[in-house]
Amino acid sequence: MGILDIKSVTLRFGGVVALDHVSFEVKEGEIFSLIGPNGAGKTSMLNCISGLYRPTSGSVLFKGEDITNLKPHKRAALGIARAFQNIELFPHLSVLDNLMLGRHVRMKTGVLAGGLYWGKAQKEEVEHRKKVEEVIDFLELEHVRNTPVGTLSYGLQKRVEVGRALALEPEILLLDEPMAGMNNEEKEDMARYIIDIHEEKKTTIILIEHDMGVIMDLSNHIAVLDFGKLIAYGTPKEIQNNPRVIEAYLGEEHVG
């Protein structure tokens, strides 16, 4: 049993079947990649894991516990954090505040204590600020700490997006195309950060990405989706030689 078990998850939007009886498991501490052509259902799968979609049937198990019907904010509290494909940061807040928001579930201050900002509340803010500074240090965001996120460059915003998820100190980190739209240099940086997160923090990472080079280099296991169906699962080497994967990516004629 892995840290995350997907059991026969089906997701339907009316007549469209986005996910069709998909099952796989993610082992603790690995980098797990989800690949497939556009519209294969990768992001839908991630939405089922983070709770934005509720599967039509099937179940999602986190550490053996059924979380299929849990709301997204409860899953965040369990330690499932996510970086979005289209940047979903809070544009008017500074990098610092965005990361502090990532720590929301780890903090306790309520309205009254926050409004008084005295004693415990202040101490808590300072403590969590320290943790956030560690993330800032880790992702090398020091120079933009107090800049409103909306004014940052695309590459930096992507990095803040990862940072916000990381600030939650997640057990599973869901990264939805963290390198989309980046140049090679930025991609290399991001790949380095992902490896660092994996090695230093031992976080389980679920990665969606289109760059095959990155996927093959980073992943421990790969699942391939095509039209909502799981067509292959295995190590990078197995996936590379899998005829069905080649077929899905390149079309039938090349296989023959």
Place this chain on the structure above:
Amino acid sequence: MRNPFVMECGEFHVSYKQDMAIWKIPRVRTRIFLIVAFFAIFPLIVSDYVVSLATLCGIAAIGAIGLNILTGFTGQISIGVGAFLGVGGYTSAILTTKLGLSFWLSVPLAGVITAIVGALFGIPSLRLKGLYLAIATLAAQVIILFVISRWDSLTGGTAGLVLLRPEIGNFAFTSEDSYYYLMFVILLITTIFSLNLFRSRVGRAFIAIRDRDIAAEVMGIDLFKYKVMAFSVSSFFVGVAGALLGHYTMIVSPELYSISVSIEYLAMILVGGLGSVFGSIYGAVFITLLPVVLRAFVELLNGMFPGLSDVLVGMKEVVFGLMIILFLVYEPEGLDKIWRNIKNYFRLWPFSY
């Protein structure tokens, strides 16, 4: 430790506590202190009429900060503020006149009850956004006013209720100056509370909901809980403002809490700056003083061109509307942004590059 032989070239914070203060630099703290000190001695140097205007501005500012918490910071538009002011005013009126509670107890209670009513009408906010929520809060406005004007036995119907000024021991807050100070203290508390709120956990969650609600939910913010919380915190301050206003004017009646009051409060936070605590205060002062200034202007013109005042009598609404349009077009971030621009200009002056 500070090296006594080295001149510092800037303000450097050596602890997170210092770095997370509201006013980080001593110069700014001095300025804030001077401003507060000025307004503390303000009633002693101006006439009673000006003090009464200042009191009205201050009470409006408390309500505007309340509304800004909801609309400016959390992004939940509300056009029911007028009615919530009414809930505050009437609660305090009923508690003091019918139950004989003291002012000091009835005002916080008015806040709490308004908070509960606000939370109740905030429940649809989970499903409704933008214009739809605006209509839902409009329904709150209509329902509350209807209840107030029809529940004769409790609220005195359309005639309203008469309130008294508060007392401590033998001292009654009947003079303009004394009520000004009462308002001033509550405004200070409200301001500091909101400033603190938005640099701590809950306030950040409010802003997150405004900016990206889906991301906020995935980051672990319970949308329903926090939206309802925003409604109740906001309504609390609006209720307190309503109670203060009731005891100041010494009367509450349904027509004082009409929809136009709601629009006026929305105008305050629009003109002042959405999502800015100080902006709410600037906006409240601006909108409260606008008709006064216009009237003075018309009277001045009337002295020179008799008969003109008939034409200009309707100008108040026109100018009011024009101001809002001009602000929306030229400075959507309001007076607060204008003030920041001025500060930034002088920060670099005279070498602007």
